[in-house]
Amino acid sequence: MKFNKLKILTIAALASGLFFCCAQQPKQNNHQVSKIVRQTISTKLPWSERMMQSEMKRFPEAWMLDFHKSPKWSYPNGLVLKGAEQLFKKTGKREYYDYIKAYADELVNANGTIKTYDINKYNLDMLNSGNVLIYLFLATKDEKYLKGAQLLRSQLNDHPRTSEGGFWHKKIYPNQMWLDGLYMAEPFYASYTRLFNDGAEAEKAYNDIVNQFDVIQKHMVDSKTGLLYHGWDESKEQQWADKQTGLSPNFWGRAMGWYGMAIVDVLDYLPENHPGREKLIGYLKSYSEALLKVQDGKTGLWYQVLDKGNEKGNYLEASASSMFVYTFAKAARKKYLPTSYKTVAKKAYNGILKNLITVEPNGVVNLNKNCAVAGLGGTPYRSGTYDYYVNEEIRSNDPKGTGPFILASLELEK
Incomplete structure (x- = not known):
């Protein structure tokens, strides 16, 4: 692997906008974190900060996110901490940086090994929080963060794939691609490639990243609605898989949320002259057009099962709606989509504030009606049936909702 220090410094300035002016780096300050835990959260703050501070109050240590009882390397943590990273860049409030660093320092050992992470499970979910390690390495130049990121990146070298090169979602789910996996792996893969690879090595990686989306588009888009199914089993052996197509039977909101965020985030790193850019933007456009057709006209929100809003048990779901707001707002700002999508994003965002947000007397903000988890098989x-999706646990303040809400808020606050 080629390690280009000048390139890292240049990309660091572009990617994070963050350089510390002296060798003394910010140290973990438990007093600053605990101060947020005790205080009332001001209603004068923007919603991004109000939600971030609410998360820090609910989960004083970042490893507690997703209601964990003990430290665990997991993807929702990285999702919320991406919001903390952007808030630190925006506000300069050191408690956000401390919150990020404390998570990595709890989970990453001095030699770069990661507690609770097992590379041999070949689980794409484990890669998302690698973005935290890249961020901290750029901020501190501490080699343990680089080694941790290198370890995660090495998983992809031997990760099992479909016949067309698509990553299996996990080793325990053979021959399967899920929309979720595109967000878990590809932004990290693309960011790592831009920072640490050059020449033919980088070109090969970028082509591989674009191919993940190509395989999804080839197999998982519904020709009638333009929506994407949650999962695809190339072997067609799973009980949930259609015997002709291998597709799961429904359009799950958050799965499509992951996919949209994956596209707009990968475009942050894919070179301007790479032919895959136009393809990804084309995929984003058709994806977005399909979502407009199933948006709830009254609230601007989206349902747990996207195309069955009128069926019994379905509900307007917070995490997917937040993800779509983020995707549309960012895509409009970056000019991947027409500016009209910012209006769509604002309508949905106002729908979240009106219908899904509650605020406690101490200022703590709650995001309600999040699907706790959904998957296939296992x-x-x-089963992936309609009844399965609408009967999974619904909870408040799931980080798979609060993280995208913070990111969506930041986009609309720009």
Whole structure:
């Protein structure tokens, strides 16, 4: 692997806008974190900060995000901490940086090994929080963060794939691609490539990243609605898989949310002259057009099962709606989509504030009606039916909702 210090410094300035002016780096300050835990959260702050501070109050240590009882390397943590990173850049408030660093320092050992992470499970979910390590390495130049990121990146070298090169979602889910996996792996893969690879090595990686989206588009887009199914089993052996197409039976909101965020975030790193850029923007346009057709006209929100809003048990779901707001707002700002999508994003965002947000007397903000989790197969077996999706646990303040809400808020606050 080629390690180009000048390139890292240049990209660091573009990617994070953050350089510390002296060798003494910010140290973990438990007093600053605990100060937020005790205080009332001001209603004068923008919603991005109000939600971030609410998360820090609910989860004083970032490893607690997703309601963990002990430290665990997991993807929702990285999702919320991406919001903390952007808030530190925007406000300069050191408690946001401390919150990020404390997570990595709890989970990453001095030699770069990561507690609770097992590379041999080949689980794409484990890669998302690698973005935290890249960010901290750029900020501190501490080699342990680089080694941790290198370890995660090495997973992709031997990760099992479909016949067309698509990453399996996990080793325990053979021959399967899920929309979720595109967000878990590709932004990290693209960011790592831009920072640490050059020449033919980088070109090969970028082509591989674009191919992940190509395989999804080839197999998982519904020709009638333009929506994308949650999962695809190339072997067609799973009980949930259609015997002709291998597709799961429904359009799950958050799965499409992950996919949209994956596209707009990968475009941050894919070179301007790479032919894959136009393809990804084309995929984003058709994806977005399909979502407009199933947006709830009254609230501007989206349903747990996207195309079945009128069916019994379905509900307007917070995490997917937040993800779509982020995707549309960012895509409009970057000019991947027409500016009209910013209006769409604002309508949906106002729908979230009106219908899904509650505020406690101490200022703590709650995001309600998040699907806690949904998947396919496994034990106990998840069938992918309509009844399965609408009967999964619904909870408040799931980080898979609060993280995208913070990111969506930041986009609309720019």
